[in-house]
Amino acid sequence: MKNEEEFKKALRNKEVPLLVIDQKWHRLFAIHGKTQQIVNLENNVNDLLKKQANLKKNHKNLKKVKNQLMKDIVDNMVSSMNENDYDVKDKILTDNKRLIEEINEKLEECEDQLIELPKKISRANEELMIYSMSYCYDKMHVNSSEAEMLANKIKELRVELKKNIIKKQNRDINNREIYSYMHDILGHDIIDLFDLHDDYEETNESK
Incomplete structure (x- = not known):
């Protein structure tokens, strides 16, 4: 009986595919289905992937808004001004700068998470792989025993x-x-x- 450490050791320097999008991995459970532990680990990987996708989308949207705000600032600076609209434009400029600062903070936070997420996904995927290896190890031995039993039955039936x-x-x-x-x-x-x-x-x- 192999243990978790032996499976971890076997995975060193190996390129493990992203299991949740690997159809070959899903087919491993075609007969007996996935254990609850594997389902939970699979959901964890999927949740991290969804979070990564949402962060990328948010990052893109924030940059788009920031670029628009910067464009507005430039447009206001180069446009002709008179004393009547100076206060209004100054307020717009101040608001835009404040919004850009807030967006920069959100972008930085978003980028920090995007840097860390691939590591988290990799660790979660590796954990899923280890439990999958344990599952496959057990199933192969069970299948071998059942196949041997069935072979004996077939032999008996042939004799009969x-x-x-x-x-x-x-x-x-x-x-x-x-x-x-x-x-x-x-x-x-x-x-x-x-x-x-x-x-x-x-x-x-x-x-």
Whole structure:
């Protein structure tokens, strides 16, 4: 029986595919299904992937908003101003700068998480792989035992089949001998007398 450390050691320097999107991995559980532990670990990887996708989307949207705010600042700076709209534009400029600072903080936080997430996904995926290896180890041994048992049953059935074939042949031979003997004495009347089918005589005479 292998333990977790042995599986971890075997995975060193190995490139493990992202299991949740690997159809070959999913097919490993086609017969017996996934254990609850594997389902939980799979969900954990999926949750991390969803979080990564959402962060990338948020990061893209934040940059888009930031670029628009910066464009607005430039537009306000180069546009003609008079004393009447100076205060309004100054307020817009101040608000835009404040929003850009807030966005920069969110972008930094988002980027920090995006740096860490691949490591978390890799660790979660490796943990899922280790439990998958343990599952496969157990299933292969169970399958081997069941296959051996089934092979023995098949062997027994083949022996039984051969015996039954021989028994059937013996019964057919015995019937032909009985029919032949009685036919020699009774002739065609044996069909009705022994409650035989009409084609019985033709079948036996052709053998």
